[in-house]
Amino acid sequence: MTAAGDRWILVGRIVGLHGVSGEVKLESYTEPRTRIFRYQPWLLSTTTGNSEISGCRGREQGKGIVATLPEITDRDRAASLVGSEIKVRRSVLPEPKPGEYYWTDLEGLEVVTIDGVALGRISHLLATGANDVMVVRDGERERLLPFVLDDYVKTVDFEAGRVTVDWDPEF
Structure with a gap:
């Protein structure tokens, strides 16, 4: 059994593509939604496996969020990540305030x-x-x-x- 801080927690998912240079659209479960970029490294979980990445950057774009992922520089590679869950270690999240719980x-x-x-x-x-x-x-x-x-x-x-x-x- 892993320690509570070592558990991977779902914080978002990759839901689409943006442009031709490998940017992806995210759905974030954090508040505010751009806070997802503060919590790294990410574990990208797909049906074919997991990969851990750091250095993800992003911005709000219309009603969504667009992210740039390290080493993802073309649309085809980014397309392979659509549907991936984004997880972070519980230990990188701030401690909840009294009366609040994850x-x-x-x-x-x-x-x-x-x-x-x-x-x-x-x-x-x-x-x-x-x-x-x-x-x-x-x-x-x-x-x-x-x-x-x-x-x-x-x-x-x-x-x-x-x-x-x-x-x-x-x-």
């Missing part, structure tokens, strides 16, 4: 009610617009719990590997 840090934590009833483990989280939702799995059962601090999520304890929630276990 989804990846929550994944795998046990979820228990305030009465100590185990509900399962966080499989992943979803963004719904209104609030984030934890997908909690226990065997075949899956629960969707709103990740709303104080209302439903009472504590997040990384040392214990547990999230305590105010939730009816029958729901």
Whole structure:
């Protein structure tokens, strides 16, 4: 098992081409979206393998982001990267502010009610617009719990590997 800081975290993907000199269009999951360039090296994950690169630069272009990748100088080579996921090591991301969490840090934590009833483990989280939702799995059962601090999520304890929630276990 790798240390938490050594995990690769998805921060974006290459979604298209820009021009003929090898620039690519990105979809960034960072806030603000151009912050993706601060976090390097990148691991580009494709269906054919992974490659680690540093020195990526970019800019906003209309509604998107355009990136220049080292050693990618022509459109054909850039085209082979479309669809690649962009990942960075968890350790290069800034520490979240109090009361804020990276989804990846929550994944795998046990979820228990305030009465100590185990509900399962966080499989992943979803963004719904209104609030984030934890997908909690226990065997075949899956629960969707709103990740709303104080209302439903009472504590997040990384040392214990547990999230305590105010939730009816029958729901």
